Structures are given as C-alpha cells and as structure tokens.
Amino acid sequence: MAEQHTSRILIYSTSSTGVSPFWREKYERDAKKYWDVFYKRHEDRFFKDRHYLDKEWGHYFSGAGRKVILEVGCGAGNTIFPLVATYPDIFVHACDFSPRAIDLVKAHKDFTENRVSAFVCDLTVDDLSKHILPSSVDIISMMSPEKMPLVLQNIRKVLKPNGYVLFRDYAIGDLAQERFSCKDQKISENFYVRGDGTRAFYFSDEFLTSLFKENGFDVEELGFCCKQVENRSREIVMNRRWLQAVFHFSDGLKPSYTESAVKFDLCQENVEPISSSRNSDQLCQSENGAKELANDLEFDMSEGMAFEMFGISHSSDEIIEVVDAGNWNFKIKVLSKEYQHICKSTGLMLWESARLMASVLAKNPTVVSGKRVLELGCGCGGICSMVSARSAADFVVATDGDAKALDMLTENVASNLEKPFLDKLITKRLEWGNKDHIEAIKELNDDDEGGFEVIIGTDVTYIAEAILPLFATAKELISPNRDDAKDTWKPALILCHILRRVDEPSILSAASKFGFRLVDNWPTTSSSQRSIISSWFSEKSFAECIPTTALNIMYFHREE
Numbered sequence: 001m002a003e004q005h006t007s008r009i010l011i012y013s014t015s016s017t018g019v020s021p022f023w024r025e026k027y028e029r030d031a032k033k034y035w036d037v038f039y040k041r042h043e044d045r046f047f048k049d050r051h052y053l054d055k056e057w058g059h060y061f062s063g064a065g066r067k068v069i070l071e072v073g074c075g076a077g078n079t080i081f082p083l084v085a086t087y088p089d090i091f092v093h094a095c096d097f098s099p100r101a102i103d104l105v106k107a108h109k110d111f112t113e114n115r116v117s118a119f120v121c122d123l124t125v126d127d128l129s130k131h132i133l134p135s136s137v138d139i140i141s142m143m144s145p146e147k148m149p150l151v152l153q154n155i156r157k158v159l160k161p162n163g164y165v166l167f168r169d170y171a172i173g174d175l176a177q178e179r180f181s182c183k184d185q186k187i188s189e190n191f192y193v194r195g196d197g198t199r200a201f202y203f204s205d206e207f208l209t210s211l212f213k214e215n216g217f218d219v220e221e222l223g224f225c226c227k228q229v230e231n232r233s234r235e236i237v238m239n240r241r242w243l244q245a246v247f248h249f250s251d252g253l254k255p256s257y258t259e260s261a262v263k264f265d266l267c268q269e270n271v272e273p274i275s276s277s278r279n280s281d282q283l284c285q286s287e288n289g290a291k292e293l294a295n296d297l298e299f300d301m302s303e304g305m306a307f308e309m310f311g312i313s314h315s316s317d318e319i320i321e322v323v324d325a326g327n328w329n330f331k332i333k334v335l336s337k338e339y340q341h342i343c344k345s346t347g348l349m350l351w352e353s354a355r356l357m358a359s360v361l362a363k364n365p366t367v368v369s370g371k372r373v374l375e376l377g378c379g380c381g382g383i384c385s386m387v388s389a390r391s392a393a394d395f396v397v398a399t400d401g402d403a404k405a406l407d408m409l410t411e412n413v414a415s416n417l418e419k420p421f422l423d424k425l426i427t428k429r430l431e432w433g434n435k436d437h438i439e440a441i442k443e444l445n446d447d448d449e450g451g452f453e454v455i456i457g458t459d460v461t462y463i464a465e466a467i468l469p470l471f472a473t474a475k476e477l478i479s480p481n482r483d484d485a486k487d488t489w490k491p492a493l494i495l496c497h498i499l500r501r502v503d504e505p506s507i508l509s510a511a512s513k514f515g516f517r518l519v520d521n522w523p524t525t526s527s528s529q530r531s532i533i534s535s536w537f538s539e540k541s542f543a544e545c546i547p548t549t550a551l552n553i554m555y556f557h558r559e560e
Contacts, residue, residue: 018184018185018186018187019184019185019186019187019193023193024187024188027187027193027197027199030197031097031198031199032097032098032122034196034197034198035096035097035098035100035101035198036098036099036100036101037196037197038098038196038197038198039075039076039098039100039101039104040100041196043076043104044076044077044078044104044108046076047075047076047078048078049078049079049081049082050078050079050082051082052168053079053082053083053141053166054082054083054086054087056244057166057246060139060164060166060246061083061086061087061090061139062087065089066089066090066091067087067089067090067091067138067139068090068091068092068093068136068137068138068139069083069090069091069092069093069137069138069139069140069141070092070093070094070095070128070132070137070139070140070141070155070158070159071092071093071094071095071140071141071142072095072123072140072141072142072151072155073095073096073142074094074095074096074101074102074105074118075096075098075101075104076101076104076105076108077094077104077105077108077111077118079141080092080094080105080116081108081110081111084110084115084116085110090115091115091116091117092115092116092117093116093117093118093119093131093132093137094116094117094118094119095118095119095120095121095123095128095131096120096121097120097121097122097123098120099120102118102119102120105118106118117131119131123150123151123154123155124147124150124151124154126154127154127157128154128155128157128158129157129158132158133158134157134158135157135158135159135160135161136158136160137155137158137159137160137163138160138163138164139163139164139165139166140155140158140159140163140164140165140166141166142155142165142166142167148211149211149214149215152211152212152215152216152217153215156215156216156249159249161249162248162249163248163249164220164246164247164248165212165217165246165247165248166245166246167208167243167244167245167246167247168225168242168243168244168245169201169203169242169243170200170201170202170203170241170242170243171202171203171204171205171224171225171241171242171243172190172202172203172204172241173202173241174202174239174240174241174242175238175239175240175241176200176240177190177192177200177202180192180200187199190202190203190204190207203243204243205222205224205243205245208222208243208245209222209245212245212247213250216249216250217247217248217249217250218247218248218249218250219245219246219247220245220246220247220248221244221245221246222243222244222245222246223243223244223245224241224242224243224244225241225242225243225244226239226240226241226242227239227240227242228240318333318334318335318336319333319334319335319336320332320333320334321334321350323350323355323358323381323383324359325358325359325361325362325383325387326359326362326363326387327362328362328387328390330358330383330386330412330416331415331416332350332380332381332383332412332416333380333408333411333412333415334348334349334350334380334381334408335348335349335380336349346379346459346462347377347378347379347380347400347402347405348379348380348402348404348405348408349379349380350379350380350381350383351379351458351459352459352498352551353458353459353496353497353498353551354378354379354381354383354384354458354459354496355383356458356496356551356553357384357456357458357494357496357553358383358384358386358387360496360536360537360553361384361387361388361391362387362390362391363536364535364536365391365392367391367454367494367536368388368391368392368393368454369391369392369393370392370393370394371393371394371452371453371454372393372394372395372396372445372451372452372453372454372479373385373388373393373395373396373397373452373453373454373455373456374396374397374399374441374452374454374455374456374477375388375396375397375398375399375455375456375457375458376399376430376432376455376456376457376460376470376473376474377399377400377401377432377457377458377459377460378398378399378400378409378458379400379402379405379409380400380404380405380406380407380408380409380412381409381412382398382409382412382413382425382427384456384458385397385398385413385425385456386413386416386417386421386425388454388456389417389421389422389424389425390417390421393424393454394424395424395444395445396424396425396426397425397426397427397428397441397444397452398413398425398426398427398428399427399428399429399430399441400429400430401429401430401431401432403429406427406429409427410427413425413427426444428440428441428444430473432466432469432470432472432473433469433472433473438473438476438477441477442476442477450479451477451478451479451480451491452477452478452479452491453489453491453492454491454492454494455474455477455478455491455492455493455494456494456495456496457470457474457493457494457495457496457497458495458496458497459496459497459498460495460497461495461497461499461500461502461507462497462500462501462502463501463502464501464502464506467502467506467507467510468510468513470510471510471511471513471514471516472514474493474514474516475514475515475516475558478491478493478558479491480558480560481557481558481560490557491557491558492519492555492556492557493516493555493556493557493558494553494554494555494556495507495553495554495556496551496552496553496554497551497552497554498550498551498552499550499552504552504554507554511556515558515559515560516556516557516558516559517556517557517558517559518554518555518556519532519555519556519557520532520533520553520554520555521533521552521553521554521555522534522537522552522553522555523552524552532555533553533555
C-alpha cells in the first residue's frame with residue numbers, strides 16, 4: 001500500500017482520447033456563446049478582408065441585372081464588404097448566429113441598408129424564408145456550419161432555380177488539422193474544437209459532394225486550394241488546404257457554358273520561400289480538364305490566421321487578473337478560463353477558492369505569522385503563498401506538479417513581491433506521492449524537527465485518484481505536534497474548495513487513513529461548536545470577499 005501512495009500519480013491524461021462527451025455536448029449547446037465571445041475579443045481583426053470570391057468567382061457576380069447574394073456565417077463582414085465595394089449593383093443578405101457578429105457588420109463603415117441586410121439567424125433552427133423572399137437569391141456564399149443537411153434544406157428555400165452555392169472551407173490534410181491531431185481536441189472524424197471553444201470541420205471532396213447531392217445539389221466546380229506560407233522569423237513553412245466548390249440545384253437550369261463538372265487542384269509547385277503575407281498558387285492539370293488561375297492571389301493573413309498556422313499565442317489568451325487581498329493588490333498572469341477545456345493543467349487559471357483563502361489570510365495574518373507555510377497545488381497564481389509571505393510567515397514554499405504552472409508562478413511571484421518578502425518565498429515542483437520531490441521539500445526546512453506548521457491547498461480535491469496521494473504527501477511534510485500547543489497553534493492542513501467530483505465523506509475517509517482529523521468545517525459547523533474558521537469571518541464586511549456560497553473550508557490536525 002505504501003508503494004502505491006509514493007508512486008507517481010497521473011492526474012492529467014497524456015493520451016489523445018479526444019473531447020469527452022460532457023464537453024462535446026457543451027460545445028454544441030453553447031456554440032453561439034463561444035462565437036459571441038470570439039467576436040467580443042477579436043471584433044473584425046481576426047481575419048483580414050477576404051478577396052478570393054471576386055478573384056476566383058467574379059463571373060458569378062457580374063452580368064446583367066442586380067444580383068442578390070446571401071452570405072451564410074458572415075462573421076464580421078470580412079467577405080461581404082469587399083464584394084459590395086467591387087460590385088455596385090449587388091445586394092447582400094448577411095446572416096450569422098452570433099448577435100455580436102451582426103452588430104459588427106452593422107457598425108462597419110461601409111454598411112448601408114440599401115446594399116446590405118444583416119440579421120441573426122441559426123440556420124439549423126430558424127426559417128430563412130422569414131427573412132428573405134423564397135427563390136430570390138442568385139448566389140449563396142457559405143462556410144461550414146454544423147448540422148449541414150439542415151442548413152442546405154434551409155437555403156434551398158431562398159435560392160433561385162438557376163442560382164449557385166459557392167463553398168470554401170478547410171480541407172483534410174490542412175496544417176491546422178495536423179496540429180489538432182496531436183492534442184485532445186478531436187470531437188469526431190475531421191471535427192475539432194479550437195482553444196477558444198469554437199469548432200472547425202475539415203472536408204474531403206467525397207464527403208462534400210455526397211452531402212450536397214443528398215440534399216438536391218449537383219457539382220459545378222470542385223477543387224483543392226493549397227497555399228504554402230512561411231514564417232521567416234521562426235523558420236517555419238506551413239501548408240494550408242481548402243476545399244473550394246460551386247453547386248447548383250439538381251433540377252435547376254444547367255448553365256450553357258459548362259458541359260460537365262470541373263475538378264481542379266490549386267497546389268504549390270516548386271516555389272521559392274515566401275513571407276507570411278504572400279502566397280503562391282498554381283493550377284494542376286486534371287483528367288477532367290484544365291483551368292487557368294492567376295498566380296497573384298492575395299493571402300489573407302491576420303493575427304488569427306498566424307495563431308492557427310504557426311501556434312503563435314495571442315497575448316489575449318493570457319490575461320491579467322487583479323486580486324484584492326486586504327491591503328494588497330496582486331496582478332496575476334493566468335490563462336483565460338475559456339481555455340480550460342483543452343488545458344492539461346487547471347493550475348494555469350485562478351479559481352475562487354484561492355481568492356477566498358488569500359483574503360482570509362490577509363485579514364487574519366496570525367494564521368501564518370511566524371510559521372513555516374507550504375502551499376500544495378498552488379498553480380500559476382500562488383496568491384495564498386504571497387499573502388503568507390507578506391503576513392510575516394517565517395518561510396513559505398509554493399508548489400505545483402505542472403512545469404508550465406511553475407514557470408508562470410515564478411513570473412507572478414517576481415512581479416508582485418519585493419524584498420524582503422521575496423526572499424521568504426520559494427517555488428518548487430511537487431508531485432504528490434513522489435518520494436524525490438518530498439525529500440527535496442524537506443531539505444528546504446532548516447528546523448531540526450522539520451515540517452510545516454501550516455499546509456494550504458485550494459481546489460486540490462477535485463480528482464478522486466489524487467486524494468490519497470494528497471494526504472500522504474501532507475503527512476510527510478506537516479510538522480509534528482507539540483504537547484503544549486493550543487488548537488490554533490497546532491500544525492494544520494487547511495483545504496478550501498468547491499465540492500465537485502469528490503464528496504466530503506470520501507475526503508474524510510482518505511484523511512483518516514493518514515492520521516488527519518477534521519477539527520473544523522466551514523460553513524457547516526454547528527453554532528454550539530467553537531469554530532476556528534468562523535473567527536476568521538468575524539468582520540461583517542468580509543461577506544463581500546466570498547465569491548460563491550458553494551465554497552467550503554476544512555481544517556485538519558494530524559493525530560500522532
């Protein structure tokens with residue numbers, strides 16, 4: 001049994017098992033919310049204006065009469081406004097299921113109601129014909145909403161019999177898909193979630209053709225567009241792939257200039273290295289025919305595209321959270337919570353329990369004053385450790401088992417503490433149950449008896465498999481009791497958390513196996529029982545520091 005407790009515990013899975021059913025359902029249910037958050041953060045800066053519709057499909061937009069166009073999934077309008085500027089006679093209906101995206105379209109400097117009609121619409125639920133007259137649209141430009149069959153049936157209602165659907169989206173084999181394949185971001189076959197919760201599907205020509213044929217469309221054009229992009233500063237060359245197609249009604253009027261569907265490939269061939277703002281496209285001959293394509297297509301590079309292709313992290317992915325802890329304010333760099341679904345370590349975020357415990361220590365410095373303090377699983381924030389150092393703790397060790405969390409922790413400590421407080425705090429890696437790590441922590445203690453008088457853990461009880469190693473580690477590192485010590489001076493293990501996957505009886509059972517006895521429990525302590533923890537909340541104004549009523553604090557002593 002001892003060997004089991006001291007062996008390394010794998011808390012975060014390293015296997016590429018894909019997205020769990022819980023998150024898969026959440027992405028589907030909250031898809032609109034994720035895109036709304038996306039447009040709130042990026043507005044219209046994620047993509048530059050897209051000009052490929054004019055360059056590659058210009059003949060569909062020109063000709064006699066006023067063309068009516070529907071843009072499905074218009075986003076912030078990066079496609080429609082270049083078209084409006086190029087073709088003065090067209091009228092564009094633009095829809096998206098993100099209200100914030102439609103607000104951005106309407107706020108665009110080139111938006112006028114006599115040229116563009118923008119409206120919120122979820123094509124899997126809402127009826128397009130309530131916004132657009134049936135059979136009134138010449139051209140539909142679309143990307144890839146999920147539940148595509150429902151979308152195709154919806155757009156059939158408003159497309160003219162001789163109208164066209166212009167399609168362009170990511171193709172299988174794209175660099176971004178290869179990057180996703182190395183992470184736990186796969187929802188289903190060729191379907192992935194990005195770091196911000198939005199989703200991307202990668203099409204094959206067979207899948208796309210079958211999808212449209214089953215919903216009453218024939219292929220007019222179909223091909224792959226391949227672009228090679230280089231980031232010279234990083235010495236990286238990336239290959240991007242899109243599937244580009246044109247469809248029309250199976251029972252519609254066949255255009256006279258096309259005898260059969262044309263399949264073409266736009267691919268990179270023997271080009272010199274290029275910068276990140278340029279691309280080179282060439283057309284390969286196919287057995288179905290040939291099609292010329294100019295070699296000067298503009299590549300729409302933006303901060304968002306750079307992130308997706310090169311893995312360059314947005315500065316906005318890491319945010320600064322200000323923590324008000326009594327007389328001190330800490331500015332903590334953390335990963336935004338919206339990335340928790342693909343982040344291996346929850347320690348890269350700041351949780352409510354850490355905020356509460358930091359406020360408790362700041363208002364009650366005697367809890368740690370003159371004592372040796374150890375924080376378990378403190379993550380990148382370490383705010384309880386920093387408050388302890390400022391509250392006259394004798395010595396503080398902030399620990400976590402995740403290397404990235406420790407790197408950010410070290411940075412946060414250095415930017416928030418100055419001497420002499422900085423000299424009191426040490427950051428150290430500690431995987432619970434790891435003998436070498438535990439011994440390294442013990443060596444930091446100069447006291448002959450060793451150990452820490454106060455051990456703190458915030459939100460460290462959410463994984464069942466980690467509970468036994470947690471208490472086993474605390475047993476090894478807590479200071480021994482002194483016979484003459486009062487309860488408030490006896491070495492204590494303090495856990496602050498929201499009860500999630502592990503219930504209180506399971507925590508108490510694990511604690512007892514390693515000789516820990518629950519002395520106090522907040523807020524469930526009965527009024528007749530003398531409470532150590534309740535004395536921490538004696539100030540009436542302290543209620544403002546409690547972020548949620550779901551928080552619990554458990555106060556343990558070690559029984560000899």
